[in-house]
Amino acid sequence: MxxxxxxxxxxxxxxxxxxxxxxxxxATGQQTGEVDxxxxxxxxxxxxxxxxxxxxxxxxxxxxxxxxxxKFRELLAAKSGELAAVITxxxxxxxxxxxxxxxRGLENAEFATGIPHLxxxxxxxxxxxxxxxxxxxQPLGVVAGITPFxxxxxxxxxxxxxxxxxxxxxxxxxxxxDPSAALFLANLWKEAGLPDGVFTVVNGDVEAVNALLTHxxxxxxxxxxxxxxxxxxYETGTANGKRVQALGGAKxxxxxxxxxxxxxxxxxxxxxxxxxxxERCMAVSIVVAVGEIADPLVDAIAARLPKLKIGxxxxxxxxxxxxxxxxxxxxxxxxxxxxxxxxxxVVADGREADLPENGYFLGVTLLDNVTPDMAVYTDEVxxxxxxxxxxxxxAEALALINDNEYGNxxxxxxxxxxxxxQFQFDVNVGMVxxxxxxxxxxxxxxxxxxxxxxxxxxxxxxPDGVHFFTRTKVVTSRWPDPGTSSVDLGxxxxx
Ligand code: NAD
Numbered sequence: 001m002x003x004x005x006x007x008x009x010x011x012x013x014x015x016x017x018x019x020x021x022x023x024x025x026x027a028t029g030q031q032t033g034e035v036d037x038x039x040x041x042x043x044x045x046x047x048x049x050x051x052x053x054x055x056x057x058x059x060x061x062x063x064x065x066x067x068x069x070x071k072f073r074e075l076l077a078a079k080s081g082e083l084a085a086v087i088t089x090x091x092x093x094x095x096x097x098x099x100x101x102x103x104r105g106l107e108n109a110e111f112a113t114g115i116p117h118l119x120x121x122x123x124x125x126x127x128x129x130x131x132x133x134x135x136x137x138q139p140l141g142v143v144a145g146i147t148p149f150x151x152x153x154x155x156x157x158x159x160x161x162x163x164x165x166x167x168x169x170x171x172x173x174x175x176x177x178d179p180s181a182a183l184f185l186a187n188l189w190k191e192a193g194l195p196d197g198v199f200t201v202v203n204g205d206v207e208a209v210n211a212l213l214t215h216x217x218x219x220x221x222x223x224x225x226x227x228x229x230x231x232x233x234y235e236t237g238t239a240n241g242k243r244v245q246a247l248g249g250a251k252x253x254x255x256x257x258x259x260x261x262x263x264x265x266x267x268x269x270x271x272x273x274x275x276x277x278x279e280r281c282m283a284v285s286i287v288v289a290v291g292e293i294a295d296p297l298v299d300a301i302a303a304r305l306p307k308l309k310i311g312x313x314x315x316x317x318x319x320x321x322x323x324x325x326x327x328x329x330x331x332x333x334x335x336x337x338x339x340x341x342x343x344x345x346v347v348a349d350g351r352e353a354d355l356p357e358n359g360y361f362l363g364v365t366l367l368d369n370v371t372p373d374m375a376v377y378t379d380e381v382x383x384x385x386x387x388x389x390x391x392x393x394x395a396e397a398l399a400l401i402n403d404n405e406y407g408n409x410x411x412x413x414x415x416x417x418x419x420x421x422q423f424q425f426d427v428n429v430g431m432v433x434x435x436x437x438x439x440x441x442x443x444x445x446x447x448x449x450x451x452x453x454x455x456x457x458x459x460x461x462x463p464d465g466v467h468f469f470t471r472t473k474v475v476t477s478r479w480p481d482p483g484t485s486s487v488d489l490g491x492x493x494x495x
Contacts, residue, residue: 004035004179006042006203007186009049010196017042021176021205026092026322027312027359033090035179038204043211046171046202050142051217053197054169058139060195062116069165072192073109076102076157083184087152088313090178092321092360093276095313098153105157107443108461112165118466119166128494131478137470139167140219140243144212146233147182148225149175149324150279150382156182158447159222162465164189164198168219171200173212177324179203213237220468222460223247224281226380227406227452234455245456245468247281247448249380250408253389254284254437255397255423258291260413264435265293266300268413272437273386274308274364277320278332281453282409282431282438285381286370287388288397294390298347298368301386305348305364311356322360323383329360332383336365339376339387345369350384372400380406394419402428408449411437430454 004023006013015036023033038046057065076083084098091098112118121135145159156172163170174182182201189199202208212218213236220243223233227248237244254272256265272284289297311318323329333351340346344367353363362384370377370387377387391397401410411433412423420434430449433439441447441462448459458464 001031002033002180004033004183004203006036006038006046007183007199007201008046008197009053010190012183015042015203023090023177023179024325025089025359026324027314027356029326029358029360033180035176035203037176038202038208038211040207040211043202043204043208044215046200047142047212047215047217049197050169050171050200053195054139054142057164057169057195057198058167060167062119065165065167066113066115068193069109069113069115069161072161072188072194073106073113075188075191076106076109079188080106083153083181085314086180086184087178088321090180091149091152092313092324093279094318094321095316097276098313101151101154104440105154108157108161111443111462112161115165118463119470121472127476128492130480131476133474133476135472135474137166137466137472139470142169142171142217143220143222143469144171144173144218146173146209146212146221146223146225147175149177150276150281152178152181153185155224156185158224158461158465160185160199162461163222163469164194166466166469168469169198169200171202171212171218173202173204173208176203176205209233210236213242214240218242220244221246222468224460230455243468245458245460246454247460248453248455249382249406250281250283250449250453251286251380251404251406252282252284252409252411253286253288253397253401253404254411254413255288255394255401256290256293256297257394257412257414257416257419258293259415260293261415262293262296262300265413266297266304268411268435268437269297269301269386270304270308272411274320274384277323277362278384279324279382280438282440283382284411284437285386286377287386288400289388289390290394290397291392294388298366298388302347302366305366308364310353310361310363312359320364320384323362324360326360328383329362332362332381332385335376335379335381335383336367336385339367339370339374339385342374342376343369343371344374344376344387398423398426402426405452406449407451408453409433409439411435411439430459
């Protein structure tokens with residue numbers, strides 16, 4: 001069994017709180033490790049080290065910072081297979097999916113190599129006679145990232161690449177369910193030449209989170225996780241004077257119009273609903289079938305399900321792995337039961353699938369005739385369960401989405417450009433796909449939902465990420481000719 005420690009001052013740091021949490025391999029159900037759970041005092045020690053390191057890192061030239069990011073990016077690319085294996089061993093997702101997660105995180109490192117350009121301010125010459133005005137971007141100091149289990153490498157990479165490139169010290173509190181990927185990243189940062197203390201990992205649970213949220217030297221908190229916790233993080237962090245962006249859960253609808261290409265829509269629905277066993281915040285959990293496409297669409301989705309291969313993430317033939325824990329698997333199975341009881345038509349029942357004996361596996365479920373009052377519709381299920389809601393019109397489909405409490409991602413499948421454009425205009429969701437089921441923005445845009453999917457006003461990574469991890473200072477400057485100044489009590493005018 002491995003012991004997963006903290007990472008403080010550029011090296012592993014064994015916990016002293018006396019509290020540890022178990023880490024499992026979801027494909028076998030075996031406990032594989034123990035992770036240290038930090039006390040508030042340990043968090044404070046880690047933040048003190050980060051503060052000192054951050055003060056020096058802030059002074060490092062933009063080219064030096066960019067060089068570290070380039071090196072980090074190269075190391076991440078070279079070791080992506082190793083990192084994917086670490087992810088699979090604790091999260092359970094299949095290796096190809098874990099490699100995909102690393103590839104998307106790598107894009108954030110690539111974006112952050114451009115930090116000299118991204119940190120540029122603006123300059124106005126002669127704003128008043130002999131007076132120039134310019135803006136500069138500066139880092140915040142020590143910033144924290146608190147991340148979920150479902151992307152143990154990508155979500156930390158969303159945050160730490162931009163935060164560090166812009167001159168901050170970054171303290172990561174990863175999910176206690178799969179913490180090893182964070183330590184892997186810590187080693188890469190060190191190898192890339194990042195000064196000790198600029199990247200820190202404090203493992204832990206609520207106690208560590210609360211210590212970060214209330215620590216006076218943490219300037220900002222970037223959070224990704226479930227909506228109730230996101231709301232708590234936002235409220236507590238801002239009440240303690242911090243800048244906070246807190247991304248929450250989701251209920252992503254995929255609208256299929258009657259003119260959609262049937263096979264493409266069915267392929268997309270299956271990939272987006274069951275990939276990573278549905279444990280993605282951008283997973284499609286509801287298909288909204290408009291009009292007469294419903295019957296052929298349900299048939300086409302159902303026809304694809306028996307071919308899906310479920311197995312351990314390390315099995316090269318497996319397309320879908322286990323869920324994160326036994327508790328979560330049982331909760332998801334409970335939603336299937338509740339849906340059936342509430343009157344949904346069970347087209348495929350994941351509870352009856354032929355599955356590996358051990359581990360937290362659940363087969364794929366397809367529920368037809370789901371209605372908005374059912375728990376399987378109202379709640380984020382976060383498992384391999386796809387519901388189909390049948391409506392007659394585009395307007396009904398749109399109303400369903402706009403009435404939903406979440407607004408993370410959505411997609412429309414159609415051959416009609418005008419309908420797609422109208423949808424893009426109408427829909428109250430932060431990320432929209434047109435014939436693309438999981439519209440996760442590329443790294444040079446920003447990621448974020450609306451409504452209960454995000455608390456705060458900046459999205460994650462990309463230009464918004466730079467904005468979040470920096471603050472602007474505006475300098476008004478005059479270099480008068482010697483001997484030309486005089487006392488003037490009037491308010492400054494731009495003449
Ligand atoms: P979670 O909210 O349970 O945990 C997220 C983090 O918060 C972890 O580090 C955890 O230790 C900490 N935490 C948990 N409970 C806490 C509490 N009561 N007080 C303080 N901290 C607490 O989420 P999860 O189960 O790890 O991840 C799945 C959730 O994350 C889903 O809801 C999913 O939609 C969401 N998610 C959202 C996005 C997005 O971009 N919007 C991306 C990935 C995941």
